[in-house]
Amino acid sequence: MDAFLTRDERRFREEIRDVIGRILPPDLARATRRGIHLSREQMALWNRLLHEKGWGAHHWPVEFGGPGWTPVQRFIFESECARADAPPTSVFGLYLVGPTLYTFGTEAQKARYLPPILSGDEFWCQGYSEPDAGSDLASLRTVAERTEGGWVITGQKAWTTEGHFADFMICLARTNAAVKPQAGLSLFIIDMKSPGITLHPVLTIDGGHSVNTVFLDGVTVPDDALIGDVDKGWTYAKFLLAHERTNNAQVHRSRREFERLKARFTGERRTDPGLRRRFALVETDLAALEVTVLRILIDQTQGREPGPEASIVKVIGSELQQTISELAMDVLGERALELPHDTADDEAAGWTERHLFRRVVTIYAGTNEIQKTIIAGTTLGLR
Amino acid sequence: MRRDAERLAEDTMLRDSVRAFLAERSPWTHVPRTAADLDGIRAEAAELGWFMMGLPEAAGGVGSDLEQVLSVIEEAGRALHPEPLVADLLLAPAVLPADRPELGQLAEGGLRFCYVRAGVTAVRTGSDEIALKGTGGLALGADRATHAIVAVDEDEPALFLVPLSPGRARTVRLIDGRTAARIAFDDIASQDVLVLARGPAARDKIAALDDLAVSAAVFDAVGALAGGLELTVDYLNQRRQFGQTLGSFQAVRHKMAEVYCSLETLRSLAMWSAAAIAANAPERATAARAAKIGLAVHGLPAAGKMIQVSGGIGVTEEYRIGHVYKRLTVAAGLDGSAEAKIEELASEILGEGEKAR
Numbered sequence A: 001m002d003a004f005l006t007r008d009e010r011r012f013r014e015e016i017r018d019v020i021g022r023i024l025p026p027d028l029a030r031a032t033r034r035g036i037h038l039s040r041e042q043m044a045l046w047n048r049l050l051h052e053k054g055w056g057a058h059h060w061p062v063e064f065g066g067p068g069w070t071p072v073q074r075f076i077f078e079s080e081c082a083r084a085d086a087p088p089t090s091v092f093g094l095y096l097v098g099p100t101l102y103t104f105g106t107e108a109q110k111a112r113y114l115p116p117i118l119s120g121d122e123f124w125c126q127g128y129s130e131p132d133a134g135s136d137l138a139s140l141r142t143v144a145e146r147t148e149g150g151w152v153i154t155g156q157k158a159w160t161t162e163g164h165f166a167d168f169m170i171c172l173a174r175t176n177a178a179v180k181p182q183a184g185l186s187l188f189i190i191d192m193k194s195p196g197i198t199l200h201p202v203l204t205i206d207g208g209h210s211v212n213t214v215f216l217d218g219v220t221v222p223d224d225a226l227i228g229d230v231d232k233g234w235t236y237a238k239f240l241l242a243h244e245r246t247n248n249a250q251v252h253r254s255r256r257e258f259e260r261l262k263a264r265f266t267g268e269r270r271t272d273p274g275l276r277r278r279f280a281l282v283e284t285d286l287a288a289l290e291v292t293v294l295r296i297l298i299d300q301t302q303g304r305e306p307g308p309e310a311s312i313v314k315v316i317g318s319e320l321q322q323t324i325s326e327l328a329m330d331v332l333g334e335r336a337l338e339l340p341h342d343t344a345d346d347e348a349a350g351w352t353e354r355h356l357f358r359r360v361v362t363i364y365a366g367t368n369e370i371q372k373t374i375i376a377g378t379t380l381g382l383r
Numbered sequence B: 001m002r003r004d005a006e007r008l009a010e011d012t013m014l015r016d017s018v019r020a021f022l023a024e025r026s027p028w029t030h031v032p033r034t035a036a037d038l039d040g041i042r043a044e045a046a047e048l049g050w051f052m053m054g055l056p057e058a059a060g061g062v063g064s065d066l067e068q069v070l071s072v073i074e075e076a077g078r079a080l081h082p083e084p085l086v087a088d089l090l091l092a093p094a095v096l097p098a099d100r101p102e103l104g105q106l107a108e109g110g111l112r113f114c115y116v117r118a119g120v121t122a123v124r125t126g127s128d129e130i131a132l133k134g135t136g137g138l139a140l141g142a143d144r145a146t147h148a149i150v151a152v153d154e155d156e157p158a159l160f161l162v163p164l165s166p167g168r169a170r171t172v173r174l175i176d177g178r179t180a181a182r183i184a185f186d187d188i189a190s191q192d193v194l195v196l197a198r199g200p201a202a203r204d205k206i207a208a209l210d211d212l213a214v215s216a217a218v219f220d221a222v223g224a225l226a227g228g229l230e231l232t233v234d235y236l237n238q239r240r241q242f243g244q245t246l247g248s249f250q251a252v253r254h255k256m257a258e259v260y261c262s263l264e265t266l267r268s269l270a271m272w273s274a275a276a277i278a279a280n281a282p283e284r285a286t287a288a289r290a291a292k293i294g295l296a297v298h299g300l301p302a303a304g305k306m307i308q309v310s311g312g313i314g315v316t317e318e319y320r321i322g323h324v325y326k327r328l329t330v331a332a333g334l335d336g337s338a339e340a341k342i343e344e345l346a347s348e349i350l351g352e353g354e355k356a357r
């Protein structure tokens, strides 16, 4: 993709590569290759190391602690992090809660919650989905009722990623049952140590534990736990979905994994024409996705609104993630069938675990069917 | 892609004017155009300065950059304009020395170029004498071209400009309404040709021309597909079955969302190849390969999906979407198949496999 980068941007890349090479502990890189569910300590450590460089939240505005990079510089930074096998940082604090609070929160909320997200000291989880409210999120039933000086929240949240080690939950709850579903929702901050919260772990098909069912049984939160205005939660949630679309493409992780897979593609299999063909097709699609993401970011860097192509990167990126891990399974052969916990082959373990968990990427963050419906309606104007 | 506001405004103006011109002078019709009709359009396009766009300023060029010339190609694709423009607008200006008189004639629309790849060899007939032999591959516009840019890609590569006498090649009508020819070179001696490059320099130029030709063909396809998408969205919003518009059925909507994903994927690959050509970046050949692959694996199936959602009308000669499909079929099949590019790309990223290890 060098053809799209300016000389300054290529120099910036050298600098970033150099620093990451020095500060990333090798065992963190190894853990990132080995599996997909990292511990809080591992994610926090990397966040802290980045924070020491002033890069804890590389996409935040300068006034809240961001480094003031252009969107293209962020692209380069993310690509370098992936290239070095740096662990992902926790998405909820950095991508969801931070932007929600600095856009809609009070000064007190910003002062209290933003710095520990930036430094990696506090973790968040996202309490939106419920057992009966998945794609149809607005039908959620968790209720927040006003009391003296606060709110009492009751309901059940499903799929709460990292809920078991999060300090806080950003929770979407119904505050008005009399209006249409979207118009009666509000966003709250819930301290995960509050009385009335019970967590049940849910194991995913890779055997890992990252998601939980969370029961909220009359959980009391203070007045200032409300984010923005009452009944505006849906608007805030949608605003954010529209703003972090390129992140959902996961293009840098895909590029890194694909490069590693090429290196692993050795021996007799390397001459298999069917596999070689698949490699070439992935190379093509991955390059195309990188350009599509860059198109969006260059528009933003030059002060333009991203074009309609911004609506497609989640669908394409998530399908590509699955295509790559499917290819990896075929490259690894029988090795990939061993239970990740048992195998001595670290790299194979990582691939297998990722492959199984990857079925989720076309489901979460708005299923690809829902995305296609949005593309057809909003982007193409089909009626 | 990095364009300042002024350049962007210029781009938009150019694109709008080309689109408006083609909509008026070359509205789509399934009836094959007469040569006289095409000549008339060409003369007007020449007055608008199309053929000066790609020229260096010394040769009367107007300082358009590659992106702008490619946007004209894309618009021609959108209109399914049957006149081949790539060799005139891009290839000839890229290889002819700035002081050649042909460029001046080209600027006025008076010459027509074609690019002949594969099949031609240069045989030494004397110390400084050569003769071109063999029949070139199927080349768009070669039936009406006044000059052929001929690439000889052998041990001693060379690039020639060969004036063509009228009627030298039999017209081959293509499925998409365009015409082409395979030119036989068995009687061309060196005094009749201009040597544009020889040896390693020729090899580099041929590689650059090939990449440029592919990139332009993909821009043409992107235009055709984008035009087809607009047409199909309109159609789906109008036609009703079961008391509702076709565009309201989710099976149809999702297919169209996939078509849009394919279109923008192809556009990204085209833009990558253009950026790599403009910067003469090391990734230039990779990008061109990927663009051609994208044309076959994303572009063509997307055109097929649009026929499907259009129903029976989609397979009729009088409706445009089938012609979009044919335009892409031709683009994907000319100048080496996408399958060959897939194998090339595999070798590039993986090496030759066991043999080479």
Ligand SMILES: Cc1cc2nc3c(=O)[nH]c(=O)nc-3n(C[C@H](O)[C@H](O)[C@H](O)COP(=O)(O)OP(=O)(O)OC[C@H]3O[C@@H](n4cnc5c(N)ncnc54)[C@H](O)[C@@H]3O)c2cc1C
Pocket (backbone or CB within 6 Å): A125, A126, A127, A128, A129, A131, A133, A134, A135, A136, A158, A159, A160, A161, A162, A204, A211, A360, A363, A364, A365, A366, A367, A368, A369, A370, A373
């Ligand atoms: C591992 C994992 C982690 C997650 N983490 C979180 C989290 O941290 N916080 C959180 O709030 N949520 C989280 N989610 C929830 C996720 O956002 C939902 O799973 C998702 O929104 C889909 O909802 P659902 O699972 O109920 O599927 P459903 O909505 O029941 O959908 C089932 C199938 O039907 C299709 N479908 C549904 N409606 C339509 C329609 N109108 N048209 C066409 N097809 C349709 C869907 O596309 C899907 O294929 C997580 C999910 C998983 C699996």
